[in-house]
Every structure is written in structure tokens, then in C-alpha cells.
Amino acid sequence: MYKGQNKIRKWFDCGGWKIFADDNCLNIGDACVFELMEYSNQKIIFKVQILRGNITSKYHNGIRPDEPIVID
Template identity: 50%
Template sequence: MKVEVLSVSSCQVKVENQAPLPLPSDPMTNMQTDGIKPLSGKPYFHVIISKTHLRPRYAVGPSGNICSTLPSVAVPTILNCRGKSWEVIYNGQNRCKQFDSRGWENFVKGNNLKLGDACVFELMEHGEKKIVFEVQILRGDFPNECAGIGESEVEPIILYDFPGTGESDSPFVID
């Protein structure tokens, strides 16, 4: 495999003759060392952390079909993550169903969430008295040289070789 850095300042990299990644002998091994557990089959939703999740209003809430599973009232909610628990309020009575901003802010700061991280919320228990989510965090760290890249159309992420396409000369742009 040949990797050519086209520009460190703009994080452009060209990859040629990329070999497929070897499959681990036991896929569970990698997940356990990273603290990631397979989902249990219960309902879940995920969030890719964006600016609105990290700054005042600190807004985040369930998405998709999981909302129909949750009660349409305010319910004390526990977010369990990496052996610790955070208390939030799920505001199911509102049109925009979200966790309360103060509780979510505590979770964000307690887990040092950053732009691009992903959170997977698995619904472990739910009712009108209490909701419990098991939360897994997948870090989306980028090198410091790439900070700000991909946040707008002005500075998109450009991949010169997209795995599986067989194309290495045509850039693939992510806005």
C-alpha cells in the first residue's frame, strides 16, 4: 500500500493499492478492549455529536421509532455509561422530545464528549416512573491538523481512494 500525503494543512491523503483489512479471529476481542459491547437486541438510537449537543442549549433526545416506545410525559431517566450513572429528565410531553439540558450537559462534560463522537443509547428499562439507557461512546477523534475540516462546504473532507470502489484517481468529497 502506498500512502501519499498531498497536504498536511488540508488533510488530503492519497492511498494506492490498499489491501483489505484482515478480519480479527474473534470480533468480540476488539470490542471488549475498547469497552464496546454488542447491543442486546433492545430498542436503541444513536447520535453523532454536533455543535447543538455541546453548547448551550445542550439539546439531545431520542430519534426514530424509539419515541413511540417511550411515555409522553416527563420521566426521570438514568444514562449508564462506563460504570457511572447520570440523571436526566426525558421530556416526552414536549413536541420535541429531549433530555433536559442541565442533565445532558453533565453527561457531556462527565464523558468529555467532542464534536464527531457517537453515542449509542440502548433502552434497558422504560415506564412512566423511570427510564434507563445504557450508553456507549464511540470516539470520533481526528488529528489536530484536520480540526475544522469537513464542518462546511468551504473545507470538505476529500478522500482520494474510497475503500471498495476501486477508484483512486477520482476524489470522493464529503460535505
């Protein structure tokens, strides 16, 4: 869900996503979880968790939707 003006969307559309990906060394297979912390017409603040795709082989048993990878 997006709340606020289109400034943040324009930022991501104008190369902002590439800057974010480069700054955080994102690779194919990585995932990002964006948690909306605060929003207004002036700003949007997210807490971002980056999940690296380099999962160790002991967790590779979850290769189907009915057998998810669970890491405790």
C-alpha cells in the same frame, strides 16, 4: 422512540445533556449509541456506548456513504 413521562426530556432540556457530555468527556466527532434497556412511567434505563471520534488514520478510507468505515 420515547416511552414514559416527560421527566427525562425535561432533564435533557434543562442542562442534563451538558452534564452528560461533560461527565463523559464528549468531544466534537464523538457519537453515542443509546440502547433502551427498561422503561416505565417512573424511569427509563439506557445502556450507552460512546464511540470516540479519534479514529486512527488507517480507517479514514471510508469518507463516502458508499465506502463506510468498518472496524472489525
